[in-house]
Amino acid sequence: MDILEDNRAYETAVEKKCISSCRVPLHNQNLLSIPNDHLYHIALSSGDNDLRQMFGDVKFVCFGGTPSRMEKFARFMSRELGLGTAPAHNFAGNTDRYALYKAGPVLSVSHGIGIPSLSIVFQEIVKLVYYAGCEDVTFFRIGTSGGIGLEPGTVVISESVVNGQLEPIYKQIILGKQVERPAVVDQDLAQNLHNLALEDDRYKTVKGTTLCADDFYEGQGRIDGAFCEHDEEEKMLWLREMHEAGVTNLEMESLGFIAMCHRANIKGAVLCVTLLDRFEGDGITTNLQLLHEWQTYPQMLAARFIKSTLGL
Ligand SMILES: O=P(O)(O)O[C@@H]1C[C@H](O)[C@@H](CO)O1
Numbered sequence: 001m002d003i004l005e006d007n008r009a010y011e012t013a014v015e016k017k018c019i020s021s022c023r024v025p026l027h028n029q030n031l032l033s034i035p036n037d038h039l040y041h042i043a044l045s046s047g048d049n050d051l052r053q054m055f056g057d058v059k060f061v062c063f064g065g066t067p068s069r070m071e072k073f074a075r076f077m078s079r080e081l082g083l084g085t086a087p088a089h090n091f092a093g094n095t096d097r098y099a100l101y102k103a104g105p106v107l108s109v110s111h112g113i114g115i116p117s118l119s120i121v122f123q124e125i126v127k128l129v130y131y132a133g134c135e136d137v138t139f140f141r142i143g144t145s146g147g148i149g150l151e152p153g154t155v156v157i158s159e160s161v162v163n164g165q166l167e168p169i170y171k172q173i174i175l176g177k178q179v180e181r182p183a184v185v186d187q188d189l190a191q192n193l194h195n196l197a198l199e200d201d202r203y204k205t206v207k208g209t210t211l212c213a214d215d216f217y218e219g220q221g222r223i224d225g226a227f228c229e230h231d232e233e234e235k236m237l238w239l240r241e242m243h244e245a246g247v248t249n250l251e252m253e254s255l256g257f258i259a260m261c262h263r264a265n266i267k268g269a270v271l272c273v274t275l276l277d278r279f280e281g282d283g284i285t286t287n288l289q290l291l292h293e294w295q296t297y298p299q300m301l302a303a304r305f306i307k308s309t310l311g312l
């Protein structure tokens, strides 16, 4: 039986209530008529690769901006899960677009910068876990952000995600029309992650509202980009307004990530460390060694969640 037939048989069994559903569902019936679906940006395909055998055991998918961070995370997870210290294999190595590593039941995926870049790899990963017949899958974005009124190096678990107009809505233009996708955060998952933060962690962990911008510079109110038509006073006024509205951090993917998790019916959470306090400035001037250490904090919290879920 091929992947699509087997998945159809599974869905029929779910519909007839013979089994309860925990596999990643199919959201696009058009895929049923594509015998060999090329996941072009990750250089894998449903007909040429045995996705079940390669990825059927995946339970957690962790996304983050850069290939090297996600390779290091895969190696860290491999050690944490007692799977050894061998170099991680990049399954998407035949393309330069994204990187994809696996450590036991954990996939580690780079997504680049911004929702358009995230959206492409996110969709191909959703198809991958569907074709692989994965069950009980949870997605995380483990990234970086700019904080507002927080000590740099603080981990923020997003309890809500909003666009630049403070709406929890991801807006897309499809066939020339604006489509709105609600960005609904899984509050249980966010709280379960927060419960794993320990008093003696070397970083603070808070829950907060993450503002997802379309840009790093003007879109996040910075005045140090190549272009700027507002001044320091207007920037500070805006930052104070955002702070009063409960915004704790600014980054560039959370809104699309959470909206797509919600749409895919996949549990998802966003955990980002803050690299600076925007009340103190715009530039990221902390030394690279410390920045690299801070980037590991959301990874450590995600690893703690993964291990506790696996009963380790
Ligand atoms: O996960 P990362 O640290 O790559 O995400 C943030 C948001 C933007 O993609 C990028 C801007 O520097 O960093």
Ligand SMILES: O=c1cc[nH]c(=O)[nH]1
Binding pocket: 144, 145, 146, 147, 216, 220, 250, 251, 252, 275
């Ligand atoms: O200030 C910051 C830091 C990291 N990523 C962002 O998008 N903004």
